[in-house]
Amino acid sequence: MPIFLSLRFREHWVRPALFFGNNPISLAGGAITTAAGVTMIGNWLMEVFARPNNNPYLGIIFNLILPALFVLGLALIPVGIYVRHRALQKAGKIPAVYPKVDFNDRIFRHGVDIVLVATIINFVVVSMASYRGAAYMDSPQFCGASCHVMQPEYTAYKISPHSHVTCVDCHIGSGAESYFAAKVDGTKQLVEVAFKRYPTPIPSPVMNLRPARIICEGCHTPAKFVGEKLLVKSAFADDEQNTETQSVIVLHLGGLDGLSHLTGIHGVHLGHIEYIATDTSRTNIPWVAKQNADGSETVFAASSLNGAVPQGQRRLMDCIDCHNRAAHTFVTAEEAINQAMAVGAVSPSLPWIHKEGLVLLKASYASQADANAKIPAQLEAFYRSSNPEVLATKADLVQAAGKQLVTLYSENVFPDMKVTWGTHPNHIGHMSYPGCFRCHDGDHTAKDGASIPQDCAVCHNLLSVDESKPKVLSDLGIQ
Ligand code: HEC
Ligand code: HEC
Ligand code: HEC
Ligand code: HEC
Ligand code: HEC
Structure with missing residues (x-):
C-alpha cells in the first residue's frame, strides 16, 4: 500500500x-x-x-x-x-x-x-x-472535409500544387494570438453554419489571411532568379475537327539576378507598389502608387478618377495579388475543356466534342449529383442523334469523355454553395479575367504622362499566338 x-x-x-x-x-x-x-x-x-x-x-x-x-x-x-x-x-x-x-x-x-x-x-x-x-x-481534413461549406475550396486544394500545405499554414499564423483569433472566428463560423447563416459563395479575399510574403516565403524564395519561363497553351475550336491551336510565350519572370538587380515580373512589384481597390475581389484598381528608389512616389491613376484618391484600404502588393488562387484554382469552362483535351482525357478525335462539351459544362444543374447523371447521358444522346457511328466505333472514348466532363464540372461548380464558372477570378494572367490588366491597361497614368505599360513585350515574348502546329515548337523539339 x-x-x-x-x-x-x-x-x-x-x-x-x-x-x-x-x-x-x-x-x-x-x-x-x-x-x-x-x-x-x-x-x-x-x-x-x-x-x-x-x-x-x-x-x-x-x-x-x-x-x-x-x-x-x-x-x-x-x-x-x-x-x-x-x-x-x-x-x-x-x-x-x-x-x-x-x-x-x-x-x-x-x-x-x-x-x-x-x-x-x-x-x-x-x-x-x-x-x-x-x-x-488544424488538419486540412477538419478545416476542409468535415464542413460542406468548404467543399469548393477543399476540392480545389486537393488538386493544387499545395495539397500538402495545411490550411492553417496559409490561413492562420503561428503563435497564441493568431491561434486564438482564428478559433474565435471559427466558433462564429460554426454558429453561422449551424444556423445556415453563412454567405454563399464564401467571399474572398479572406480578410484575416496571414501576410502573403510571410506565408509563401516560408517555402519559396522570391530572390530565386527564375529568369524566362516558357509557357505553351493549347486551345481547341468549335468545329467538327476540334482544330487545335497553340500559343507559345516566354514570360519574363525575372527575380533577383546575380548582380542583385531586381528584374522582370517577380522583380519589379514586391515591396514598393501599393494600390487601392474599390471592390472586394480586388478587380477594380483605379489607383496605384510606386515608391521610387530616391524616396519619391509616383501615383498612377485611372482617368475616371479625375485626380481624386478613391476610398479604400491602401494595400502593399504581394504574392497573392497575382497568385490569389495558389491553393484554390477554379478555371473557366473553356480552360477546363482545353486542358483536358490537350492531355487526351477528353479525346480530340471525337467530332464536335469541344463545342458540345462546353455546352454540357455550362448548362445549369440542380446539384453535382444531377450533373453526374445528366452529363454522360446527354453526351451519349448527342452522338446517338447526330452521329451514331461514333457510338459504334468509339463508345469507350465517349464514355471516358462523359466521365471527365463530370470531373471538370465537380472540380469547379458547386451549386449549393453558389460557386460556378467565374465566381472566383484568377489574377495571374489577362485572358479570362482582368488580372495583370487591372493595372497594366494603359489607362493608369502618372502626372508626367508615363503609364503602367501594356506593351505585350514588357511581360512576354509572343512566339506564337493561336497557331496550328507552330513552327517554334518543332524547332524546340517539343512537338
Ligand atoms: C498556399 C496557401 C493556402 C492554403 C494551403 C489554403 N488556402 Fe485557402 N486561400 C488562400 C488564399 C491566398 C485565398 C484568397 C483567395 C483570393 O483572394 O482570391 C484563400 C481563400 C480561401 C477561402 C475563401 C473563398 C475563396 O475561394 O476565395 C476559403 C473558404 C479557404 N481559402 C479555405 C481553405 C481551406 C479549407 C484550406 C485547406 C483545406 C485552405 N484554404 C488552404 C490560400 C491558401
Ligand atoms: C509549405 C510550403 C509552401 C508554402 C507555404 C507555399 N508553397 Fe507554393 N509550392 C510549394 C511546393 C512544394 C510547390 C511545388 C509543387 C509541385 O511542383 O507539385 C509549390 C508550387 C508553387 C507554384 C507553382 C505552381 C505550378 O502550377 O507550377 C506557385 C505559383 C506557388 N507555389 C506559389 C505560392 C504562393 C503564392 C504561396 C503563398 C500564398 C505559396 N506558394 C506557399 C510549397 C509551398
Ligand atoms: C506581379 C505578379 C506576381 C507577383 C507579385 C508574384 N508572382 Fe509569382 N509568378 C507570376 C507569374 C505571371 C508567374 C508565371 C505563371 C505561370 O507559370 O503560368 C509566376 C510564377 C511563380 C512561381 C513558379 C515559378 C516557376 O519556376 O514555374 C512561383 C513559385 C512563384 N511565382 C512564387 C511567388 C511568390 C512566393 C511571390 C511573392 C513573394 C510571387 N510569386 C509574387 C506573377 C507574380
Ligand atoms: C496593382 C497594380 C499592378 C498589377 C496588378 C500588376 N502590375 Fe505590373 N507593374 C505595376 C507598376 C506600378 C509597375 C511599375 C511601372 C513603372 O515603373 O513605370 C509595374 C511594372 C511591371 C513590369 C516592368 C515594366 C517595365 O517597364 O519594365 C512588368 C514586366 C510587370 N509589371 C508585369 C506584370 C504582370 C505579368 C502582372 C500580372 C501577373 C502585373 N504586372 C500586375 C503595377 C501592377
Ligand atoms: C502586364 C504584363 C502583360 C502584358 C502587358 C501582356 N501580357 Fe499577355 N500574358 C501575361 C501573363 C502573365 C500571361 C500568362 C498567364 C498564365 O500564366 O496563364 C500572359 C499570357 C498571354 C497569352 C497566352 C495565352 C493564354 O491563353 O493564356 C497570350 C496569347 C498573350 N498573353 C497575349 C498578349 C498580348 C497580345 C499582349 C499585348 C496586347 C499581352 N499579352 C500583354 C502578361 C502580360
Missing part, C-alpha cells in the same frame, strides 16, 4: 470521498469516462497497428466528441459528490464518523491502488486527447 496514504489523508479524504462518491451521478460519470477512455485508447492502438481511417466524421467523433465525453464524465464525479453532500447536509445525515475504511482488507487496498493507477491513466489520456484534438482541428 502506498506510504503517503497517511492516517489523516485516509480519515479526511479517502473515506468521505468514497462515502459521498457512492451516488448515481458520480458512478455514471465514472462509467462514461471509462467507456470513452477505453474506446479512445482502442482507436489509437488501431491507428498504430492498422491503416488510419481518414473519414472526417470519424475524426470528429474520436478526436473531439469522445474526449469531450471523457472530460464530462470526470467532471460529473465531483458534481455527484457535491450534490450528495448537500442533500445529506440538508437532511442532517452527515455521519460524524465515516464508515470505516479498512486498509487491512486486501480487496479494499487493491481498490485504492486501482483508483490511483486510473487517475494517472486519465491524466495521460486527457493530455493526449487535448493535444490530438488541437492537432486535428
